[in-house]
Structure formats: structure tokens, C-alpha cells
Amino acid sequence: MGEAPAFFVDDLHKSAINGNGTDLKPKDSKTSTDIGERTYVIGGMGDRSTPSICVRVFDRSTGEWFNPAVLGTVPLSWAGHSAVAVSEDRILIITKDSIPDDCIWFLEVDTQFVRDQKQNLGTEVVAWSKGVVGNIEKPIVISGPSGVGKGTLISKLMSEFPSMFGFSVSHTTRAPREKETNGVHYHFTERSVMEKAIKEGMFLEFASVHGNLYGTSIEAVEVVADAGKRCILDIDVQGARSVRASSLEAIFIFICPPSFEELKKRLYARATETEEQIQKRLRNARTELEQGQSSGLFDHLLVNDDLEMCYKRLKNILDLNGNTTTTNKKAQKTVNFSKHRENKVFISCGNAGMEEASTSLYVLDVSSLKGGAPGRTRGLNISAADHIPNGYNGIAH
Ligand SMILES: Nc1nc2c(ncn2[C@@H]2O[C@H](COP(=O)(O)OP(=O)(O)O)[C@@H](O)[C@H]2O)c(=O)[nH]1
Numbered sequence: 001m002g003e004a005p006a007f008f009v010d011d012l013h014k015s016a017i018n019g020n021g022t023d024l025k026p027k028d029s030k031t032s033t034d035i036g037e038r039t040y041v042i043g044g045m046g047d048r049s050t051p052s053i054c055v056r057v058f059d060r061s062t063g064e065w066f067n068p069a070v071l072g073t074v075p076l077s078w079a080g081h082s083a084v085a086v087s088e089d090r091i092l093i094i095t096k097d098s099i100p101d102d103c104i105w106f107l108e109v110d111t112q113f114v115r116d117q118k119q120n121l122g123t124e125v126v127a128w129s130k131g132v133v134g135n136i137e138k139p140i141v142i143s144g145p146s147g148v149g150k151g152t153l154i155s156k157l158m159s160e161f162p163s164m165f166g167f168s169v170s171h172t173t174r175a176p177r178e179k180e181t182n183g184v185h186y187h188f189t190e191r192s193v194m195e196k197a198i199k200e201g202m203f204l205e206f207a208s209v210h211g212n213l214y215g216t217s218i219e220a221v222e223v224v225a226d227a228g229k230r231c232i233l234d235i236d237v238q239g240a241r242s243v244r245a246s247s248l249e250a251i252f253i254f255i256c257p258p259s260f261e262e263l264k265k266r267l268y269a270r271a272t273e274t275e276e277q278i279q280k281r282l283r284n285a286r287t288e289l290e291q292g293q294s295s296g297l298f299d300h301l302l303v304n305d306d307l308e309m310c311y312k313r314l315k316n317i318l319d320l321n322g323n324t325t326t327t328n329k330k331a332q333k334t335v336n337f338s339k340h341r342e343n344k345v346f347i348s349c350g351n352a353g354m355e356e357a358s359t360s361l362y363v364l365d366v367s368s369l370k371g372g373a374p375g376r377t378r379g380l381n382i383s384a385a386d387h388i389p390n391g392y393n394g395i396a397h
Pocket residue numbers: 142143144145146147151170171174205206207209210214215216234235236237238239240
């Protein structure tokens with residue numbers, strides 16, 4: 001403890017393009033990047049056949065090293081990397097020898113998610129997030145009391161538009177119902193397993209609902225997005241609040257029953273719960289209805305009286321009847337040019353393994369980044385560049 005990082009100067013050579021970045025041969029295996037008073041040392045561990053990446057931090061104000069909790073999806077294949085700070089809160093990492101789809105990563109060191117997790121876990125935290133080119137359509141969060149018809153509406157949407165929507169399969173500790181399939185309706189999970197996964201930062205949100213634990217894993221949402229589909233989340237009001245506070249931009253829809261009596265009737269008619277469980281769900285429904293209707297959390301409230309009418313209104317909200325659009329596609333075109341310029345990172349890519357070694361130059365625009373840990377960082381914009389203007393960030397790959 002307290003020892004200065006000895007390998008800074010000798011072992012690391014600075015990026016050829018700009019003093020801020022560091023570039024290493026795979027065997028050197030470590031980079032160091034300064035942000036504020038802290039130096040983030042990112043490097044390899046494990047044996048040669050299964051190298052993995054780890055993070056240590058040197059705090060120059062205290063002269064101490066620490067090992068932060070590392071959350072998020074860690075880069076899988078790792079054979080060296082380059083690193084550059086792109087803002088006060090994140091470091092861009094380009095892994096070497098990876099396929100193009102898997103080479104851009106961010107280590108978040110002071111984003112909102114990292115700050116929240118620091119508080120939750122009571123420890124120092126950093127979080128990985130994979131960079132993905134392009135954006136996704138905003139996921140749709142659907143909440144409402146038990147028995148209101150969320151599942152019925154979602155099933156209708158998924159069967160009418162199978163290639164457009166994908167369901168975020170939650171984890172839950174509750175027992176499966178007769179017609180439910182593991183991995184399709186829920187991932188039915190032991191409480192201890194789920195609690196461990198939550199601690200490891202695998203969940204976007206989780207909540208205790210009707211006495212059981214429910215949660216949306218990061219992967220549940222990302223596999224849908226990776227398949228090019230728009231994600232639908234069926235989660236309770238607490239979960240909706242957590243998603244609102246997260247980096248995931250979504251549309252929030254609350255479904256109300258036409259009356260409390262009708263809700264009760266539907267729950268009894270569904271006949272999937274015991275009398276005691278129905279009573280508990282009805283008690284909780286009163287609070288959920290109050291919160292859902294008054295919190296300002298939801299963008300849309302829909303009363304599910306006549307099913308077909310409600311379904312039609314849901315499709316209107318989602319622009320599936322050719323009406324108002326609520327997707328995020330339109331906003332992306334507004335770019336502030338000067339900010340745009342400041343947020344360019346030049347990447348020099350060498351193809352040493354080819355017959356004739358060559359270097360290509362790319363420019364990565366980080367001004368339009370969206371999302372981030374605990375999910376993916378989206379909106380990367382990469383294009384070929386022919387020269388590097390003075391004063392830009394650079395990174396060699
Ligand atoms: N926060 C959160 N709530 C969830 C999740 N999955 C399901 N829920 C909610 O948990 C509650 C109970 O769900 P379930 O046991 O399937 O019963 P149902 O609502 O009567 O069909 C509902 O309000 C769901 O919206 C999740 O991943 N996170």
C-alpha cells in the first residue's frame with residue numbers, strides 16, 4: 001500500500017498520437033489512465049490460455065492502492081488493449097485481436113450508475129460496458145397491478161409483431177404456475193442464487209413483490225436488443241422507478257383496471273393463485289394503483305376495460321397504428337458541432353499479421369453515446385479518417 005505505480009514510465013509507452021492515452025503490446029498487459037486524482041491500472045491476469053482483465057486504482061491524493069468492485073459485463077476475450085480517458089467519468093478501452101463487434105469497451109469510473117452502486121455496496125466501484133454501434137428503439141416498460149391484463153396485452157403484441165418485439169425474461173424466486181415455462185415466462189431461480197447475482201451487478205433492477213424477489217437481468221434486456229428487437233419489460237412500480245433512474249431510456253406505461261371489483265374478478269377467474277395469495281395481491285394493488293396513477297413516473301396510463309380497445313390504444317402509443325411516434329430515432333440527428341469535434345477519438349489500427357503491415361485510421365465520435373453500465377454503451381459512431389487534426393485524443397490499437 002502507498003507504493004507508487006512503478007511501471008508507469010518504464011513499461012508503458014504513450015500513445016503515438018496523444019499523450020493522454022497508453023498503448024501496450026499484449027505481453028506488457030497493463031495500461032494506466034489518469035482521471036482526476038486517480039490512476040486506473042487496467043491489465044491482464046489469469047494464465048496464457050485464459051487471460052482476463054482486471055482493474056486496480058491508485059489514489060494519488062492518499063498514496064494508496066485499492067481494488068474496486070468490478071461490475072457489468074467484463075470483456076470476454078482479452079489479449080491486451082489500449083486505453084484513453086474520453087471524459088471525467090469513463091475510459092475507452094480497445095481490446096486487441098478481437099473481432100470488430102467485440103473490441104470497443106468502456107470502463108465507467110464515475111457515472112451515475114457507478115455512484116449509485118458505490119452507495120449501495122458501500123465500496124469503491126467501477127463498471128464495464130460494451131460499446132455497440134447504432135442505437136436501439138426505446139424499451140417499453142409495462143406495469144400495473146396483478147390481474148389487470150399486462151401479460152394478455154403483451155402476448156397480443158408479441159404474436160401480432162413477432163419480429164418487432166422481444167420479451168425481457170425476468171428472474172423470480174416464485175414457483176412456476178402450471179402453464180409457465182422456465183426461460184420463457186421467467187427464469188425461476190433460488191433466492192440465494194439470485195441474491196448472489198444481484199450482488200455481482202448482473203441486474204438492471206430488482207424488487208420484492210408479493211413476498212418474492214423479481215428482477216430484470218442486464219442480459220435479459222440486451223439479448224433482445226442484440227437480436228434487433230424492441231424490448232418489453234413487465235415489471236412492478238418499484239422496478240419501473242429503478243429503470244427510470246438507470247441509463248436505460250424507456251417508455252413507461254401503466255395499466256389500470258376499470259374498477260377494483262373487476263380486478264378482483266379477473267384474479268379469481270384466472271385461478272392461478274391460492275386464496276391467500278390473491279388477497280395479498282389485492283392488498284398490494286391498492287398501493288400500486290395509487291403510485292402508478294399519481295407518481296408522474298409513467299408516460300401513459302391505459303385503462304384495460306375492453307381488451308380490444310385497450311390493445312388498440314397501446315398500439316397507438318407505440319405508433320403501430322400509424323399515429324404519434326414515441327421512438328428515439330428522431331432526436332439523434334441534432335448534433336452540436338463544436339461538442340462533436342471535442343469528442344472525437346482517433347484510432348490507429350495496425351494489421352501486423354498481414355503480408356504487408358498496414359495502418360488504418362478511424363475516428364470514433366463519442367458525443368452521441370447512450371446508455372452505458374449496467375447495459376451496453378450504444379450510439380457509437382465510427383468512420384474512416386485520413387488525418388489527425390492537432391489537439392485530438394488518440395489511441396493506438
Ligand atoms: N421489479 C420487477 N417486477 C417484476 C419483474 N417481473 C415481474 N414483475 C412484477 O411482479 C409482479 C408479479 O408478477 P407475477 O408473479 O408474474 O404475477 P402477475 O402480475 O399476477 O401475473 C407483477 O407486478 C410483475 O409486473 C421484474 O423483473 N422486476
